Amino acid sequence: MSAICLYFQVHQPYRIKKYRVFDIGNDHNYFDSPDGSRLSNKDVLQKVARKSYLPTNQVILELLKKHPEFKVAYSLSGVVMEQLEEYAPDALASFQELVATGRVELLSETYYHSLSYIFSKDEFKAQVKLHSQMIKRLFKKIPKVFRNTELIYKNELGQDLEAMGYEGILAEGADHVLEWRSPNFIYKPVGTQNIGLMLKNYRLSDDIAFRFSNPGWTEFPLTAPKFARWVSAFNGSGDIINLFMDYETFGEHQWEDTGIFEFLRHLPQELLRHRDNYFVTPSQALKKLPKVAELNFPNFVSWADVERDISAWLGNSMQDDAAAKLYALESAVLKSRDQKLISDWRRLTTSDHFYYMCTKWFSDGDVHKYFNPYDSPYEAFIAYANVLQDVKLRLEKLHKTK
Amino acid sequence: MPIKVLMFGWELPPCNSGGLGTACYGLSQALANQNVDITFVLPQRVNVKADFMRLVFADIQGFNWPDFSPYASFKYLPKNFPPEMARDLFSAVNLYAKRAADIAKKYNYDIIHSHDWLCFPAGIVAQQVSSKPLVTHVHATEFDRGGGQGINPMVYAVEKMGMDKSEAIMPVSNFTKNIILKHYQIDSAKINVVHNGINPEEYVNQIDESNPLDALKKAGYKIVLFLGRLTMQKGPDYFLKAAARSLEYYPKTVFLVVGSGDMENQMINLAVQLGISDKVLFAGFLRGQMLNQAFRAADLFVMPSVSEPFGMTALESVATGTPAIISKQSGVSETLGHVLKADFWDVDEMTNQIVSVLNYPSLHKSLKENGKEESKNVSWQAAASKTINVYKKVLGRKKK
Numbered sequence: 001m002s003a004i005c006l007y008f009q010v011h012q013p014y015r016i017k018k019y020r021v022f023d024i025g026n027d028h029n030y031f032d033s034p035d036g037s038r039l040s041n042k043d044v045l046q047k048v049a050r051k052s053y054l055p056t057n058q059v060i061l062e063l064l065k066k067h068p069e070f071k072v073a074y075s076l077s078g079v080v081m082e083q084l085e086e087y088a089p090d091a092l093a094s095f096q097e098l099v100a101t102g103r104v105e106l107l108s109e110t111y112y113h114s115l116s117y118i119f120s121k122d123e124f125k126a127q128v129k130l131h132s133q134m135i136k137r138l139f140k141k142i143p144k145v146f147r148n149t150e151l152i153y154k155n156e157l158g159q160d161l162e163a164m165g166y167e168g169i170l171a172e173g174a175d176h177v178l179e180w181r182s183p184n185f186i187y188k189p190v191g192t193q194n195i196g197l198m199l200k201n202y203r204l205s206d207d208i209a210f211r212f213s214n215p216g217w218t219e220f221p222l223t224a225p226k227f228a229r230w231v232s233a234f235n236g237s238g239d240i241i242n243l244f245m246d247y248e249t250f251g252e253h254q255w256e257d258t259g260i261f262e263f264l265r266h267l268p269q270e271l272l273r274h275r276d277n278y279f280v281t282p283s284q285a286l287k288k289l290p291k292v293a294e295l296n297f298p299n300f301v302s303w304a305d306v307e308r309d310i311s312a313w314l315g316n317s318m319q320d321d322a323a324a325k326l327y328a329l330e331s332a333v334l335k336s337r338d339q340k341l342i343s344d345w346r347r348l349t350t351s352d353h354f355y356y357m358c359t360k361w362f363s364d365g366d367v368h369k370y371f372n373p374y375d376s377p378y379e380a381f382i383a384y385a386n387v388l389q390d391v392k393l394r395l396e397k398l399h400k401t402k
Numbered sequence: 403m404p405i406k407v408l409m410f411g412w413e414l415p416p417c418n419s420g421g422l423g424t425a426c427y428g429l430s431q432a433l434a435n436q437n438v439d440i441t442f443v444l445p446q447r448v449n450v451k452a453d454f455m456r457l458v459f460a461d462i463q464g465f466n467w468p469d470f471s472p473y474a475s476f477k478y479l480p481k482n483f484p485p486e487m488a489r490d491l492f493s494a495v496n497l498y499a500k501r502a503a504d505i506a507k508k509y510n511y512d513i514i515h516s517h518d519w520l521c522f523p524a525g526i527v528a529q530q531v532s533s534k535p536l537v538t539h540v541h542a543t544e545f546d547r548g549g550g551q552g553i554n555p556m557v558y559a560v561e562k563m564g565m566d567k568s569e570a571i572m573p574v575s576n577f578t579k580n581i582i583l584k585h586y587q588i589d590s591a592k593i594n595v596v597h598n599g600i601n602p603e604e605y606v607n608q609i610d611e612s613n614p615l616d617a618l619k620k621a622g623y624k625i626v627l628f629l630g631r632l633t634m635q636k637g638p639d640y641f642l643k644a645a646a647r648s649l650e651y652y653p654k655t656v657f658l659v660v661g662s663g664d665m666e667n668q669m670i671n672l673a674v675q676l677g678i679s680d681k682v683l684f685a686g687f688l689r690g691q692m693l694n695q696a697f698r699a700a701d702l703f704v705m706p707s708v709s710e711p712f713g714m715t716a717l718e719s720v721a722t723g724t725p726a727i728i729s730k731q732s733g734v735s736e737t738l739g740h741v742l743k744a745d746f747w748d749v750d751e752m753t754n755q756i757v758s759v760l761n762y763p764s765l766h767k768s769l770k771e772n773g774k775e776e777s778k779n780v781s782w783q784a785a786a787s788k789t790i791n792v793y794k795k796v797l798g799r800k801k802k
Contacts, residue, residue: 020754021651021761321764359740359772378742381765382758 002184003240003280003289004231004271005198007147007170008247010095011077011113012048013352015039015373019383024390030344038373042087045080049088052251057094059250059261063268064101070268071103071279074247075147078111078131079350081138092138099139105281106135108143108166114349115313117148117157118300119327125164127346145169145282149351151200151244151303152310155296158189158197166195168286170244173199174301174308184238186286187295196286197295200244200303204230209245213258224263228270228277235276239289244303305360313354318381322357325388332395341394348387356380405793406439408511408528409455410502410521416689417448420631421714422541425574425598426517430455432599432786438793441509443524445498458509460501460524462494491520492556499523506531513793517541519557522564529567535796538568539596545581546709551634562586569796572596572789574712575733581711594792597737598712599782605721605774608698615658615699624655624760627700627724629693629715630707632663637706637729637746639665639672644704646676647753652760655681660696662687697722701766702759706746707732716741721777725769727755737780740772 033039173183440455506528516525703719710732
């Protein structure tokens with residue numbers, strides 16, 4: 001018997017506008033790029049809603065109606081929910097409709113899709129709480145399974161989440177951690193009792209997310225029957241196949257004309273054709289399946305790049321500088337009790353800002369460039385660093401008036 | 403068998419007034435390195451050392467370097483020349499072409515390679531005399547030199563004739579290729595972009611024991627460098643305007659202007675008008691060691707060119723380890739990603755970038771390290787390989 005767990009990540013950051021040296025001290029609206037700009041959050045969100053969220057939700061809803069066995073999980077970041085409410089309420093309503101079927105699980109994460117766990121556990125916990133409150137308000141649910149930003153994970157996070165009352169956590173099934181082991185089982189984080197660890201089967205997940213429309217791939221074109229055969233081949237050698245990917249895979253990273261929606265539409269019936277396959281949500285998997293062994297993640301692992309580490313967000317001098325300056329302001333910002341200032345500062349914790357500053361593959365023009373709305377990592381850094389200076393000035397001003 | 407090339411140039415370093423000579427030297431050296439046999443022709447006998455190729459001097463009379471700099475504008479040319487000698491740039495170009503006939507008969511070669519309009523007539527004459535194919539190299543067009551202020555129709559006519567008569571055209575960038583397509587009505591199949599380059603090994607372990615600019619740096623000043631002819635094309639006025647804006651946000655900066663040209667007095671006056679004359683240093687034209695010291699001392703290099711076919715100085719700066727802000731209207735911006743880019747007219751954006759590089763050491767460090775690494779790929783060896791492919795294509799030889 002092999003369980004299949006589908007989980008989709010839904011996230012859009014608040015991109016910083018082109019914020020220049022002249023703006024410091026004068027303009028405190030950091031995220032309001034004009035319509036038509038590549039940095040316009042409203043434009044990006046409405047485009048993604050139109051191309052991806054709405055049509056994909058429609059397919060998922062049909063599948064839920066057609067196959068009573070079908071189940072799926074989502075994690076929506078707080079900042080994407082906020083933007084859906086403001087810019088695309090119809091898309092938010094369609095997510096609510098999915099959740100109302102009772103067969104869609106929502107996961108927990110940091111509201112701001114941040115790297116806060118790496119820098120400040122207090123801020124991390126605060127952002128997790130904010131996220132849960134948002135999920136409760138919009139969906140009337142209390143998430144029990146956690147996924148950290150970009151599947152960033154190490155042992156200590158598993159232990160902390162157990163203490164916070166979570167049943168499970170998602171992580172990348174990275175080769176250098178698994179070695180000879182299979183990602184297709186539930187594991188236990190080092191130093192925990194009850195919490196379960198679910199690992200992404202990155203080969204199968206990335207076949208859909210990255211390779212689906214690549215004509216240079218030997219398996220191109222990928223069809224639902226072919227993919228279902230690959231999944232079924234694990235029967236007897238694994239308990240669960242975790243297919244984790246960005247939701248924008250459908251319609252945005254892989255455009256409609258690649259056939260991605262047809263693929264998705266046919267996938268459940270092809271998977272269910274094999275009688276041993278069945279769908280689970282993360283919570284169900286954790287209840288049902290045994291934890292086969294303890295798995296040691298001494299260092300941070302993520303789902304990004306070939307390195308599967310955190311070097312997409314941190315490690316170059318601009319990223320480290322920006323992060324250090326950001327978190328140096330944490331306690332002063334939180335103490336200010338200025339809600340706008342706190343919210344602005346927290347929006348700056350979103351991991352995407354650091355991803356945009358990544359120089360690793362910049363000249364090769366690969367995925368980093370594709371996903372970067374700025375002309376270069378340097379432009380991204382300049383806007384960010386200038387904004388931080390303004391935040392600092394606002395803090396100084398508050399102190400003077402008190 | 404090595405390919406034998408008869409190459410017509412106008413200048414070579416150290417007797418050069420700008421990038422044309424540097425580019426001809428770098429490319430020839432790399433071509434020789436890749437087994438190309440070069441006979442390099444110069445209009446007049448000068449003291450140039452280049453033992454990797456055969457140097458031939460056309461010995462035209464009245465030609466007096468640097469009066470006939472490829473960048474000279476006609477009104478500034480010396481007047482009192484004997485009539486049988488080159489009186490102006492045009493008669494020098496024509497005399498050069500006349501001498502090219504004898505030279506073309508004397509040497510043995512497979513292909514003729516002419517650099518810029520000054521050498522196009524010489525190349526065409528050699529082509530007629532020898533019936534060997536002509537390829538032309540375009541380092542700049544009249545549309546760049548004019549800086550948007552109109553063109554000299556006679557120069558344009560020579561440029562167009564050279565391009566029409568050549569079997570392949572090598573512009574130094576896509577930027578220049580597009581100008582050729584737009585203004586010269588040339589079939590794009592004939593055009594092969596060959597970006598300029600550097601010799602990366604020349605930029606290893608460059609350390610100054612002492613640098614004349616050390617005193618400024620010790621006093622805590624940042625140095626922002628402009629390096630180029632002071633002409634409309636290079637945009638020195640935009641540099642000074644950005645300097646004035648930047649000083650409002652980062653007062654402890656000196657803006658160093660290296661180069662000379664017909665806008666020199668105008669630039670000094672502009673610095674005074676902008677009230678920043680105490681923060682602008684006009685160093686004049688520098689070469690060799692002093693030029694390198696300027697690059698190394700600078701915290702930032704700015705190239706605000708209005709129209710820049712390539713922009714060697716930006717590449718040299720980045721290779722030296724000095725971050726650069728370069729105009730989007732430049733060829734070099736096609737080869738470098740780890741630099742900051744701005745439209746030449748966007749003084750605000752240039753200011754934002756200048757102040758940011760000075761304010762944020764981590765930005766400076768990233769640009770410096772990544773830029774230096776990236777510059778290694780933009781080499782003369784790469785340019786030579788592309789050039790040889792063009793030769794082979796023209797000669798009908800297939801790649802092995």
